[in-house]
Amino acid sequence: MRITLAVIGTIPSRGYGGTQRQVDWLASELARLGHRVVLIASPGSSHPLCEVRHASSEAQYRAAIPADTQIVHFHSWFLDVPYPSLNTAHGYSPQKSRPQPNWSFVSASHARNHGRKTFVYNGFPVDAYRLTASKSDRLLFLAAIARAGKNLNRAVDLAKEFDFPLDIAGGSRWTLLTRSQVRRDGVFFKSLGKRFRFHGVVNGDEKLRLLGQAKAFLNPIAWEEPFGMAPVEAMLCGTPVLTTPRGAMPEIIDDDTGRLFDSDGEFAAAFEAVGGLSPQRCRDSAAERFPIARSAKGYLDLYRRILDGETLP
Numbered sequence: 001m002r003i004t005l006a007v008i009g010t011i012p013s014r015g016y017g018g019t020q021r022q023v024d025w026l027a028s029e030l031a032r033l034g035h036r037v038v039l040i041a042s043p044g045s046s047h048p049l050c051e052v053r054h055a056s057s058e059a060q061y062r063a064a065i066p067a068d069t070q071i072v073h074f075h076s077w078f079l080d081v082p083y084p085s086l087n088t089a090h091g092y093s094p095q096k097s098r099p100q101p102n103w104s105f106v107s108a109s110h111a112r113n114h115g116r117k118t119f120v121y122n123g124f125p126v127d128a129y130r131l132t133a134s135k136s137d138r139l140l141f142l143a144a145i146a147r148a149g150k151n152l153n154r155a156v157d158l159a160k161e162f163d164f165p166l167d168i169a170g171g172s173r174w175t176l177l178t179r180s181q182v183r184r185d186g187v188f189f190k191s192l193g194k195r196f197r198f199h200g201v202v203n204g205d206e207k208l209r210l211l212g213q214a215k216a217f218l219n220p221i222a223w224e225e226p227f228g229m230a231p232v233e234a235m236l237c238g239t240p241v242l243t244t245p246r247g248a249m250p251e252i253i254d255d256d257t258g259r260l261f262d263s264d265g266e267f268a269a270a271f272e273a274v275g276g277l278s279p280q281r282c283r284d285s286a287a288e289r290f291p292i293a294r295s296a297k298g299y300l301d302l303y304r305r306i307l308d309g310e311t312l313p
Contacts (some may be wrong), residue, residue, distance in 0.1 A: 001303065003030055004069040004083075006040040006061055008076040011047060015201060016144075018229050019090045022122055022295075023075050029123075029296040040064045071303045084306050086299070089114065092226055092247075102312045104302060107248035110226040118312045120302065122227050123295030126287040129236035132212030133279045138165045140214035140239070142202070142230050145171040148181035149223030151244075156191050158220065161264065162271060166218065167210055169199040212237035216258070216274045219243035228252055235286035238279030242270050256285040 005023055013020035023039070027050050030037050037050035040061055045052050053064040061077050072085040078100055088104045094114045104118045105111035111119040139159070143150035145168060152168065159166040168191065176188040191198075202210060211217070217234035225247030232252060234241055241258030243249045253260060256277065259270035302312065 001035045001300070002038075002066070002068055002070045003035050003303065004038045004040060004065055004072045005030075006055075006065075006072060006074045006077060009042055011039065011041045011045040011052075015203070019075055021229075022090070025123060025125055025292045026296060026299065028125075029292045030300075033296065033300075038066050038069065071307060073299065073303070084303075086302055086306060086312075088120070088299075090226060092224055102302075102306055104299075104312065106227040107251055109224070109248050109251060113224055113247075116313070118302070120295055120298035121290055122229060122232070123292035124229075124232060124236060124286075124290055126236055126291050129233060129283075130208060130212065131238045131279060131283050133238060134213075135215045135239070135279070136213045137215055138167050138197075138213070139216050139218045139242070140167045140169070140210055140234070141218050142169045142207075142210065142234075143219070145173075145187075146175045146179040146182055148179070148185075149221060151220045151222040152176075153182065153185040153187050153190070154220040154222070155218050156187060156196070158218070158264070158267060159195060160190075162268065164215075164271075165195050165197075167197050167199060167214065169202045169207070169210055172200050173198045207233075208237065211239055214239050216271070217241045217243075219249070221246050221249070223247065225249060231258075232286055232290050235282050236290075238283045240274040240277045240282050242267070242274060254285055256281045258282075 005027055007023045009020040011020050011024045027037050027039050027047055031049035039047050039050050039052045040055050043054040055061040055064045065072055069083055072083050074087045078087045086102050087100050103116055104120055106122050108119055111117055141155045145152045176182050211234045217231055217239050219231050219241055221244055227248050231241045235257045241253055245260040259273050261267040261270045
C-alpha cells in the first residue's frame with residue numbers, strides 16, 4: 001500500500017514529542033511490513049526506512065503529498081485533500097470542530113469524550129524497553145511538571161503523607177514558578193527537601209533507568225488523559241502504575257500493571273498492593289497489549305475500510 005503520514009514536528013523527535021514518536025514508530029512498522037511510506041514532517045526530519053518530505057505550512061503539506069498515494073494519514077493539520085484520508089487526534093479538544101470525515105482516537109475513552117467511536121491504541125517498540133526486576137524504594141513522577149492536569153501537587157502531598165521518596169522528571173523545579181496554577185498551589189516550596197529529587201527533562205538511558213528502578217510510577221492525573229504514553233513505558237520496564245481513574249487509565253491499567261485510586265484511603269491500599277506485583281508479568285501484559293505491530297494492524301484495517309468506501313462513525 002502507498003501510505004502518506006503527515007505530522008507537525010521533527011522526526012526523530014527532540015525532547016518528549018509523544019505524537020512524533022508514535023508517527024516515527026508507525027512509519028517503521030508499516031515499512032517493515034512492506035508498505036511504501038512517505039513521511040511529511042517539519043524541516044530537519046529524517047527516517048531510515050521511508051521517504052521524508054519537509055513542510056512547515058499548510059500549502060507545503062498539501063504540495064508534499066505524493067500524487068500516487070492511496071491514503072493520507074494526518075496526525076496534525078487535518079486538511080481537506082483530494083485523497084482518501086484518516087485523521088488521528090492525539091490531544092484533548094472535544095469542543096474543536098472536525099468537519100473532515102474519518103477520525104480516529106487513541107483510546108476508547110478518548111473517542112467517547114469527543115463523541116466518536118473509532119480508536120487505535122498507541123503502540124511501542126517493546127524491545128526498546130528493558131525489564132528491571134530489582135526496584136528501589138522510590139516512586140517516579142514523569143510528566144510536564146508545570147501542567148496542572150498532570151497533578152505534581154498531589155504527588156508531592158502523597159509523598160509526604162505516606163512517607164515515600166519521589167523522583168520527579170519532566171522539567172526543572174524553577175518552571176513551577178512560571179505557571180499560574182502550580183504557582184498558586186505552592187508546589188515549588190512544598191517540594192523542597194531531601195525526599196524529592198528533580199531530574200529535569202529526561203530521555204534515552206536516563207529515562208529508562210528512572211522508569212525501570214522505580215518501585216511504582218505515580219500518575220495522579222486530574223484531566224481526561226487521551227492515552228498515557230509514560231505509564232505504558234513504565235510498565236514495559238516492569239514498573240507498576242499508581243494512577244487516578246481519569247481518561248484512558250482504566251483501559252490501560254490491569255491487575256498485573258498497577259492500581260487505580262481516587263481518595264487517599266484508596267491510595268494507601270493501592271500503594272501496598274503494587275509492592276506485590278511481578279515486574280515480569282507487568283512487562284508481559286503491556287508488551288502483549290501495546291506493541292507497535294498491533295497499532296499498525298489497527299490502522300491498516302482503518303485504511304482498508306476507508307479505501308473500500310466506508311466513512312468511519
